[in-house]
Amino acid sequence: MAPEQVSLEKYLRDRLRHKDLLLMTHVVCGYPSFEANWRELEIMAEFDVDLVELQFPFSEPSADGPLFVKANQEAISNGVSPADCFGFMRKVSEHFPFKVLMMGYYNTAFKMGAETFVKRLAEAGGCGYILPDLPVEEAGELHELSRPKDLASIVLMTPTNTEARLKILGEAAEGFVYAVARKGVTGGKTEMGDDLDAFVSRCRAHTRLPIGVGFGVSQKSDLDFLRGKADIAIIGTAALKAWEEGGGDNLRSLLGSLV
Amino acid sequence: MSLFDFVEGREGYYGEYGGTFLPEILTATIEELRLCFRSSKEDPAFWAEFAELMHTYSGRPTPVSYLENLSNKLGGARIFVKREDLNHTGSHKINNVMGQGLICKRLGKKRVIAETGAGQHGFATATMAARFGFDCKIYMGEVDIARQRPNVFWMENLGAEVVSVTDGQRTLKDAINECLRDWVTNMGDTHYVLGTACGPHPFPEMVSFFQSIIGKEAREQILKEAGKLPDRVFACVGGGSNAIGIFQGFIDDNVELVGVEAGGYGAGSGLHASRLAYEDASVGVAQGFKTYFLQNDDGNMLETHSIAAGLDYIGINPILTDLWEKQRVRFEAATDEMVRDTLKLVMRTEGLIPALESTHAFAQAVLEAPKMSKHEVILVNQSGRGDKDIFTVADAIEDDHWKQFIKDKAVEYGA
Numbered sequence A: 001m002a003p004e005q006v007s008l009e010k011y012l013r014d015r016l017r018h019k020d021l022l023l024m025t026h027v028v029c030g031y032p033s034f035e036a037n038w039r040e041l042e043i044m045a046e047f048d049v050d051l052v053e054l055q056f057p058f059s060e061p062s063a064d065g066p067l068f069v070k071a072n073q074e075a076i077s078n079g080v081s082p083a084d085c086f087g088f089m090r091k092v093s094e095h096f097p098f099k100v101l102m103m104g105y106y107n108t109a110f111k112m113g114a115e116t117f118v119k120r121l122a123e124a125g126g127c128g129y130i131l132p133d134l135p136v137e138e139a140g141e142l143h144e145l146s147r148p149k150d151l152a153s154i155v156l157m158t159p160t161n162t163e164a165r166l167k168i169l170g171e172a173a174e175g176f177v178y179a180v181a182r183k184g185v186t187g188g189k190t191e192m193g194d195d196l197d198a199f200v201s202r203c204r205a206h207t208r209l210p211i212g213v214g215f216g217v218s219q220k221s222d223l224d225f226l227r228g229k230a231d232i233a234i235i236g237t238a239a240l241k242a243w244e245e246g247g248g249d250n251l252r253s254l255l256g257s258l259v
Numbered sequence B: 001m002s003l004f005d006f007v008e009g010r011e012g013y014y015g016e017y018g019g020t021f022l023p024e025i026l027t028a029t030i031e032e033l034r035l036c037f038r039s040s041k042e043d044p045a046f047w048a049e050f051a052e053l054m055h056t057y058s059g060r061p062t063p064v065s066y067l068e069n070l071s072n073k074l075g076g077a078r079i080f081v082k083r084e085d086l087n088h089t090g091s092h093k094i095n096n097v098m099g100q101g102l103i104c105k106r107l108g109k110k111r112v113i114a115e116t117g118a119g120q121h122g123f124a125t126a127t128m129a130a131r132f133g134f135d136c137k138i139y140m141g142e143v144d145i146a147r148q149r150p151n152v153f154w155m156e157n158l159g160a161e162v163v164s165v166t167d168g169q170r171t172l173k174d175a176i177n178e179c180l181r182d183w184v185t186n187m188g189d190t191h192y193v194l195g196t197a198c199g200p201h202p203f204p205e206m207v208s209f210f211q212s213i214i215g216k217e218a219r220e221q222i223l224k225e226a227g228k229l230p231d232r233v234f235a236c237v238g239g240g241s242n243a244i245g246i247f248q249g250f251i252d253d254n255v256e257l258v259g260v261e262a263g264g265y266g267a268g269s270g271l272h273a274s275r276l277a278y279e280d281a282s283v284g285v286a287q288g289f290k291t292y293f294l295q296n297d298d299g300n301m302l303e304t305h306s307i308a309a310g311l312d313y314i315g316i317n318p319i320l321t322d323l324w325e326k327q328r329v330r331f332e333a334a335t336d337e338m339v340r341d342t343l344k345l346v347m348r349t350e351g352l353i354p355a356l357e358s359t360h361a362f363a364q365a366v367l368e369a370p371k372m373s374k375h376e377v378i379l380v381n382q383s384g385r386g387d388k389d390i391f392t393v394a395d396a397i398e399d400d401h402w403k404q405f406i407k408d409k410a411v412e413y414g415a
Helices: A007-016 A034-046 A066-077 A082-095 A106-112 A114-123 A140-149 A163-172 A194-204 A220-226 A237-258 B024-041 B044-058 B068-074 B093-107 B120-132 B142-147 B149-157 B172-186 B203-226 B241-250 B318-325 B336-350 B356-371 B387-396 B400-412
Strands: A022-028 A051-055 A099-103 A128-130 A155-157 A177-180 A211-214 A232-234 B064-066 B078-083 B111-116 B135-141 B161-165 B190-192 B232-236 B256-264 B282-286 B289-293 B329-335 B377-382
Touching: A007 A022, A022 A034, A022 A066, A022 A211, A022 A237, A034 A082, A034 A237, A051 A066, A051 A082, A066 A237, A082 A099, A082 A114, A106 A114, A106 B282, A114 A140, A155 A163, A155 B024, A163 A194, A163 B024, A177 A194, A194 A211, A220 A232, A220 A237, B024 B093, B024 B172, B024 B203, B044 B093, B044 B203, B064 B203, B068 B078, B068 B336, B068 B356, B078 B203, B093 B111, B093 B120, B093 B190, B093 B203, B093 B241, B111 B120, B111 B172, B120 B135, B120 B149, B135 B142, B135 B172, B142 B149, B142 B161, B149 B161, B149 B387, B161 B172, B172 B190, B203 B241, B203 B318, B203 B377, B232 B241, B232 B356, B241 B256, B241 B318, B241 B377, B256 B318, B256 B336, B256 B356, B289 B318, B318 B329, B329 B336, B329 B356, B336 B356, B336 B387, B356 B377, B356 B387, B387 B400
Parallel strands: A022 A051, A022 A232, A051 A099, A099 A128, A155 A177, A177 A211, A211 A232, B078 B377, B111 B135, B111 B190, B135 B161, B232 B256, B232 B377, B256 B329
Antiparallel strands: B064 B078, B282 B289
16 A cells, blocks of 8 residues: 655645656765855755755765765764754754755664654754665665654665665655666766656656655756656765865856756 | 574564665665575585685695693683684685675676775675686775775785775775675676675574684584583674674574773773773664664764774674674773783784784684683684784784884885
């Protein structure tokens, strides 16, 4: 039986009535600073970004590529804690029109306890979480606790998954499905072609939820490719790279080129 | 007791510890590995092939020797030692590595990657890759490369590519993260030869399976040499592979099993790698599995320290954590200072040169032996040899003649 619709899904469906491809972006909390994060988010809001992942820094970001690894590491050495991130998330969710998701690694949630995690996330105005090292088999308790708080547990589908596995993932998914465009870590290039097209279709066969595509989505041609196939384009590393290379102006021109 | 009779639906869990916590992209790869390992483990011909390989290539069985001088000097229990240091490449690491080489062959993969801290596991993996004809890439923290150049030298000369890892603390845990990043990219043709009984299922079980050869031999040998089972077995514990290897031989016997962790500068110093013997660690999920980690309240990992690079790790074998909780294994810690003194003692009284890692096990045995009776028997696992780590050992015992030699050598190289 399909799970009850969380409000994130409803929000995305509403947005999809007016836009053919939504945009989700990403910032690493506290890197280079919370002030810089705020300016990045202001620019993202200018371009009507629909959804933002706030990454909570973790010391062992083993699914991330070099740029996010460095960002995680420096944020931690600057003393950024989960408490700071929740505080920041609250300000963001109160101020900006877009929805925010927590992104991070499972130990951050595990260490504070699942109950505390969902409580604080809900209080901070988050609409869900992405924990890439938490397989659905292990996510039962967190899912149970999330449901009454209307928090979406975002499931990732990947090109190496079998049909049987995609079915299991589809049944566990809430809000939207995060389709990982290729093997590897965040930040590398992805070839937008028939393989990706076929993969997104495979995902579609196992979920009725909106599908976001991320990993290597970085330029206008990528978005053009995804339009009509996916529902959300997920821009991660490209935004941070733009910011690092040329601050606000650069980020503005990246986002301007995309939308 | 069988350590691997999993509760229905809880495969890979030892009590509350273990499990598989990996990015979704690796699900199919881990499943393929799990099935290959399962069928290999159930196939008696596979173990026979493994044992034969270890016999002809690594000189197994390694002996158990009686340390008469040391026993007499301490005046208590009789001390015996299992000589894993006599393996090819100088430590027990080769047992796991050759076993995983056979698995890699069964998987039909042509490339292996491995993390290494002290360099022992990387060295052993490079050897295996040369022997089996696999491409080989070793990830090693920049700090460890600086500490362990001789092992890097051998790895490179054996044909492996050694990649310096410059993220995080630039040590073992960071090398593991880098291996995971390689694996999520290249899983199609690549097997990840994890070096210790940690990480996601089936690695703890698989590494324990290959290392169980130590305990199987040791039980038979000690009965012959000492005429009885040991009263206590001591093994050092970093990730925990040599310990689980020897402990499995005595798990059903009335034998006390003692794991010795790296006490570094001691309890409360914040500079150690003792997860269970000291009280600084707590349960967490990282690097693919759930166990006790040295971490802060935010769940971020702490810096660790040991005189022995091979024990310098944030987490611990989930099987040992469960056995500790069930009070089947006792945990102690030996400080750097105890290790320095014990190494000198063992060299002078027995002519043995244990690795700094293994010396931790000796240190605790030396502490306890005098309080035991002459009728009691101690078995120490000498997991590796110290002579190949001459730079580290010379540093540890602050040998002035060695320092002078290095200075002269530097002049010779035009420094």
